[in-house]
Amino acid sequence: MSTTLTVSAPVTNSLTAGKLPKNSSLMVLLASWLVVAAFFLVINLAGVTDGFNWAGTLFFGTVLYCIALFLFSYFVEGIRRAKDRLVTALVTIAFVVALIPLISLVGTTVINGLPAFLTPTFFTESQRNVVGAGGGALHAIVGTLFVTGLATLISVPIGLLTAIYLTEYGIGRLAKGITFFVDVMTGIPSIVAGLFAYALFSLLFDDPGIRFGFGGSIALSVLMIPVVVRSSEEMLKLVPNELREAAYALGVPKWLTIVKVVLPTALAGIVTGVMISISRVIGETAPLLIIAGFTASMNYDLFSERMMTLPVFVYNQYASQGTDAQAYVDRAWAGALTLILIVMLLNLAARLIARVFSPKLGR
C-alpha cells in the first residue's frame, strides 16, 4: 500500500501557505493608486477636466485599495482574514484622515499668517487709528497675557487646594460630590462661562453694558479650575504613601507633610497640568467676546474699560473687515499663527518639564 502513495510536491513553507505574500498590502495600495492615477491622467489628457485631480486620485485609489485587498485576501486566505485585513486598512485610514485637517490647518495658518506676522509693527503697535494695512496686535497680546495671567492666579490656588482636599482630606459624600461636579464642570460650554461673568457683574455693578478684563479672568477661571483640579489630583495620587507615612512617623504635622513632602514630589506634574490648562483657556474666544469686549486701543487696566485679547482680535479682524479687506484677513491669520505658537510652546514646555523633573519612582 505504502508504495503506491503519491506525494505532491513539498510545500516550501507550510506556515505561509494560503497567505498573501508579506508586503502585499503595500503593493496593492501602490497599484490601486497607480491605476486610478492612470485613469485620471487619461481623462485629463482627453481634456474633460482641467488639471490633474490629485484629491480624486488619493481618495478613489484608497477606496479601490480597500476593495482589492479584501477580494485578494478573500480568495487566497478566506473571509476571516479578509475582514481582518479590511479593518486594519480602515483603522489606519481613520488615523490618516484625522491628520489631514491638522496638517491643512497648521499649514494654512503658517502660510497665510507669516506676511503680517513678520511685519515689524505687529508686536509693537496697537490697532488704534489704523485703517487698512499696518498696525499690530500688541494691545491684544497684552490683553491676553493680563486676562489669562489673572485667571491663572485665581484658578491655581483654588484648584490646587481642592485637589489637596480630594486626595488628602476628603472622605464621604462631599468629596464624591466635588469630584463628580468638577468632572461635570469641565464640560461647561465656554460661552456659558462668559454669560455667567456678565450676569454676575452686570448685576453687581448695575451696569447692563459692562465690559472689562477682570470679568474675562473670572470667566476663564470657571473653565480653568476643573482642569487644574483634575490634573493636580492625578499627580497628588501618584505620590507614594510611604513618603507620607515616613513624615508622620517623624512627628511632622499633616499640613507640613503636605506642604513640604507631598507637594514638592508632585510639583513637576502639577506645573505641567497648570501649563496645559493655560493652553486650554488662552484660545477661548466666546467668553472674552462677551465680557471683555473688543477695542482697538491699549488697555493696561483689568478693572475698567474694554480689553482686547488675541482670540477676539482674530475674530474681530475677520468679522469686521474694513475697506482694505486683505489687510484685515492677513492680520487675522497672523493673530491665529501667534495663538497657535503660544499654545504649542506651552504644550511643549509642559511636556519637557514633565519629562525632565518627574520623580524617578521606578528602580
Place this chain on the structure above:
Amino acid sequence: MTTAVDRIAIKAKERPGDRIFSTATLVAGGLILGVLAAVAAFLLIQSIPAFVAEPDDFKGDFTNFWSYVAPLAFGTLWSAFLALLMAIPVAIGIALFISHYAPRKLAAGLGYIIDLLAAVPSVVFGLWGIGVLAPMLQPFYANLVEWFGWFPLFAGPVSGTGRTIFTVAIVLAVMVLPIITAICREIFLQTPVLYEEASLALGATRWEMITMAVLPFGRAGIISAAMLGLGRALGETMAVAMVLSPSPQILFQLLTSQNPTTIAANIALNFPEAHGVGVNILLATGLMLFVITLIVNMIARLIINRRKAFSGAN
C-alpha cells in the same frame, strides 16, 4: 467585634496650622460647588425678563421666548448630531489604531499628535473652516445636489459659498475627535490582557479579538466618550458663528444657504449689539444651553463612574 476595634482611629494632635490648612482646602472644594450653583443662579435671575418678554423684543417675528429658542435648540442638536455621526466611527478607528495596531513605540507619539488637535483654539478652526474648508467643499456640494438632489437631506438650491451646516458639522467633528479618541484609547487599553490573549490563542484574527474582547469591554466607555464629545459639540461657539450663514428656522437640508443656527453661535453674533431685554433673551438661551450640556455631561459622567467601580481593570 473587629470592626468596632477598627473604628477607634488614633487621633493626632490638631495644631492650628492643621486646622487652618484643612479648612482652606475644604473652602476651596466648597467654592467649586458654589461656582456651579452661582452659574445657574445668576443666569436664572437674569433670564426671568426673557420668559415674559413681549413679541416686539425678539429679533424676527416670534411670539414668545419658547418659539424663539426652539429653532436654535434644534440647530444646536442637529449640528452636534451630524458631527458625532462623523466623529464617532473615525475616533473609534483612531483609538483602535493607537491602542492595538500601531507599533508600541510609536503609540504614545501618535496619541500626542491627535491631542494637538484639541490644543488648536476654536477661533482658528473657524478661520480655517471659512477660509479653506468651505471653498474646498463647495464644488463637491454642487455635484452632490446635482446627482442626489432627490434625497431630502441633499435638496437644493446649493449654497454658493459652502458655508452650510454640513461644513459646520465637519469642523465640529474635527474638534470633538481628540476628546472621543482620548477616552476610547484609555478604555481600550484597559481591556484585560488575558481576554485578548485568550481569544488570540483560540485562533481569532486581530479583528475578531477586538470584536470579542475589546469592544464589549469598552462599550460603556465609548458611549460616555461620545456623550462628552456631544457636550463639547453642543457648546462650541466660534467655529459655528464664523462658518455658518444662519437663518433661524427648523430645516433639515444640509447643503443650502438657509441653515438653522446654534444657541451658542447666536449669542456670540448678537450679544455685542444687544441691549435691554434683548440681552436677557440671549442670557436665557444661554441658560437653556447650560441645562442641556449639564444633563448630557452628568449622564456621561455617571456612566463612566459606574464603569470605573465595576470594571475588572482596577
